[in-house]
Amino acid sequence: MNLGATLAKTGSRVVLVDADIGLRNLDLVLGLEKRIVFDLVEVVEERCQLRQALIRDKRFESLFLLPASQTRDKDAVSEEQFAAVVDQAAETADYVLVDSPAGIEAGFRNAVAGANEAIVVTTPEVSAIRDADRVIGKLSDRGLPVRLIVNRLRPEMVHSGDMLSVDDVCEVLGVELLGIVPDDEEIIDTTNRGEPLALDDSKRLTAIYQKIVRRLEGELVPFTTFDNGYRQGLFGRLFAGLRAG
Amino acid sequence: MHVLSQTGEAVAAPEERVTTGETTKLGRAIVVTSGKGGVGKTTTTANLGTALAQRGARVALIDADVGLRNLDIVLGLENRVQHHLLDVLEETATIDDALVPDKHSEGLFLLAAAQAREKDEVDTEKMRALVASLRERFDYVIIDSPAGIEKGFKNAVAGAQEAIVVCTPEVSSVRDVDRVVGLLGNRFRPQLVINRVRPQLVKKGTMLSVEDVDAFLRLPLLGVIADEPQIIVTTNRGEPLALQRDGKTAAAYHAIAARVAGEDVPPPQVELPKPTLFQRLFRGGRA
Numbered sequence: 291m292n293l294g295a296t297l298a299k300t301g302s303r304v305v306l307v308d309a310d311i312g313l314r315n316l317d318l319v320l321g322l323e324k325r326i327v328f329d330l331v332e333v334v335e336e337r338c339q340l341r342q343a344l345i346r347d348k349r350f351e352s353l354f355l356l357p358a359s360q361t362r363d364k365d366a367v368s369e370e371q372f373a374a375v376v377d378q379a380a381e382t383a384d385y386v387l388v389d390s391p392a393g394i395e396a397g398f399r400n401a402v403a404g405a406n407e408a409i410v411v412t413t414p415e416v417s418a419i420r421d422a423d424r425v426i427g428k429l430s431d432r433g434l435p436v437r438l439i440v441n442r443l444r445p446e447m448v449h450s451g452d453m454l455s456v457d458d459v460c461e462v463l464g465v466e467l468l469g470i471v472p473d474d475e476e477i478i479d480t481t482n483r484g485e486p487l488a489l490d491d492s493k494r495l496t497a498i499y500q501k502i503v504r505r506l507e508g509e510l511v512p513f514t515t516f517d518n519g520y521r522q523g524l525f526g527r528l529f530a531g532l533r534a535g
Numbered sequence: 536m537h538v539l540s541q542t543g544e545a546v547a548a549p550e551e552r553v554t555t556g557e558t559t560k561l562g563r564a565i566v567v568t569s570g571k572g573g574v575g576k577t578t579t580t581a582n583l584g585t586a587l588a589q590r591g592a593r594v595a596l597i598d599a600d601v602g603l604r605n606l607d608i609v610l611g612l613e614n615r616v617q618h619h620l621l622d623v624l625e626e627t628a629t630i631d632d633a634l635v636p637d638k639h640s641e642g643l644f645l646l647a648a649a650q651a652r653e654k655d656e657v658d659t660e661k662m663r664a665l666v667a668s669l670r671e672r673f674d675y676v677i678i679d680s681p682a683g684i685e686k687g688f689k690n691a692v693a694g695a696q697e698a699i700v701v702c703t704p705e706v707s708s709v710r711d712v713d714r715v716v717g718l719l720g721n722r723f724r725p726q727l728v729i730n731r732v733r734p735q736l737v738k739k740g741t742m743l744s745v746e747d748v749d750a751f752l753r754l755p756l757l758g759v760i761a762d763e764p765q766i767i768v769t770t771n772r773g774e775p776l777a778l779q780r781d782g783k784t785a786a787a788y789h790a791i792a793a794r795v796a797g798e799d800v801p802p803p804q805v806e807l808p809k810p811t812l813f814q815r816l817f818r819g820g821r822a
């Protein structure tokens with residue numbers, strides 16, 4: 291949601307596809323839940339055109355949402371059908387961002403079916419990293435290039451040795467880092483209100499998503515180093531440099 | 536061996552059943568689920584299991600998140616897992632071989648999920664039978680469901696008679712729980728745990744309050760857990776917070792365990808700021 295809005299704000303045409311059929315959320319965090327007329331399953335079943343189902347986010351003009359159906363199963367759509375919808379959306383958009391459901395079941399397979407790149411989001415926690423590792427394996431098997439966003443980092447906990455550092459996470463997962471998003475209550479507030487961060491430049495995290503978007507567009511943007519101290523890592527190793535941004 | 540102080544009739548004397556093998560009274564099978572990912576199902580399962588075992592109950596935890604197992608890590612048992620759920624379902628290992636005794640709590644056992652397998656490989660009927668057979672030997676069989684409402688969720692629910700639904704005070708999580716409760720129907724008498732509450736944010740009006748969530752979902756409230764950095768620390772260490780005897784959050788887990796056991800514990804203490812986000816939930820939430 292925040293990547294999509296930030297991309298759209300810089301002029302790209304973006305279609306967000308909610309692949310979480312049965313548990314749609316993307317409409318809610320974008321504040322577009324009341325404008326849904328048709329959904330993805332109806333597009334697949336040819337009960338409406340793709341353009342009829344796309345909701346334009348009036349705040350960004352070039353941001354569109356293809357909502358998930360809340361009353362259907364993920365099995366209602368096949369991988370081929372899903373890929374066809376994504377391909378069709380891609381014809382008119384610079385970016386199609388597909389929001390995958392949790393897990394590695396049919397919903398996940400659908401979500402990756404039409405994609406040619408993947409962004410894996412993990413938190414710096416042992417259990418999340420192990421899940422991410424399994425997902426990265428599956429994406430690599432499909433030949434998708436994978437980049438990583440480490441979300442909900444708490445620098446003070448990294449500093450006290452209570453949380454894995456971004457370096458630790460990258461070392462375990464061995465994929466290119468796309469961004470680091472700190473744990474910040476701004477996310478809770480803005481998602482509850484349905485207001486993407488890109489609407490408000492005074493927010494702390496707005497700049498963070500802007501940097502991620504620049505990296506996505508191919509620019510080399512350095513990760514901010516805000517701590518050069520060392521600490522005893524959770525793996526019992528010495529460690530230097532804690533990064534964010 | 537131990538005295539159960541609770542008054543609820545739901546709990547039978549466990550030794551009887553275990554030593555004689557008689558099915559005098561079956562244990563309770565409870566699925567922990569949420570729809571939404573990452574809201575704290577596994578954390579709740581591990582801590583509730585620990586707290587119940589600390590009360591003297593015999594507890595089996597089943598990790599139904601085949602392919603993405605986590606419960607073994609949270610309990611610090613990942614190095615002790617030899618056999619997993621699918622081995623038992625496919626009869627390449629016995630239940631006794633596969634049940635891993637917990638390091639910290641006597642009476643607590645884990646049936647781990649397989650990391651390298653898929654949820655589609657689980658036979659729902661065999662899962663139901665496995666839970667039924669565990670109910671003969673344990674006071675509680677607690678099943679940690681994966682996120683979502685796909686096959687993994689259906690497998691996790693098969694065999695359970697009760698459900699604990701976990702949500703965070705966020706509109707998307709609350710909506711997912713609403714959907715899951717709809718799917719579960721009346722049979723499971725779902726009870727709610729609200730996790731990761733941050734009272735300062737509720738006061739500021741940026742987070743839904745317990746009352747907001749409660750008013751929308753209208754489910755019996757089993758407990759409220761604060762957003763607690765110690766949870767991340769204890770999870771990484773493989774030592775559930777409920778092992779600790781003091782601290783507010785540990786106490787909250789023990790209160791949940793007592794309530795599950797049928798004790799009449801006073802309702803969770805929560806502050807009552809004015810519900811500002813409440814409106815949006817009602818307008819947009821129920822689609």
Ligand SMILES: Nc1ncnc2c1ncn2[C@@H]1O[C@H](COP(=O)(O)OP(=O)(O)OP(=O)(O)O)[C@@H](O)[C@H]1O
Pocket residue numbers: 310315390391392441442443471472473474475477478481570571572573682705707708
């Ligand atoms: N950087 C952050 N800081 C604080 N809270 C966050 C952050 N990122 C996400 N959250 C919170 O965590 C919750 C889960 O986030 P989100 O809904 O994006 O996860 P998800 O991976 O899409 O979940 P699901 O697997 O259910 O689809 C959100 O409601 C949000 O408020």
Ligand SMILES: Nc1ncnc2c1ncn2[C@@H]1O[C@H](COP(=O)(O)OP(=O)(O)OP(=O)(O)O)[C@@H](O)[C@H]1O
Pocket residue numbers: 392415417418569571572573574575576577578579600605680681682730731732760761762763764766767770
């Ligand atoms: N009360 C809490 N306070 C702070 N952090 C928490 C709390 N509850 C859970 N967490 C953190 O949130 C993360 C997600 O929790 P958990 O793994 O229990 O969720 P889950 O619902 O089982 O996720 P999944 O859907 O992936 O199975 C954990 O790594 C944990 O450290």
Ligand SMILES: [Mg+2]
Pocket residue numbers: 310315389390391392
């Ligand atoms: Mg999601």
Ligand SMILES: [Mg+2]
Pocket residue numbers: 576577578600605679680681
């Ligand atoms: Mg889990």
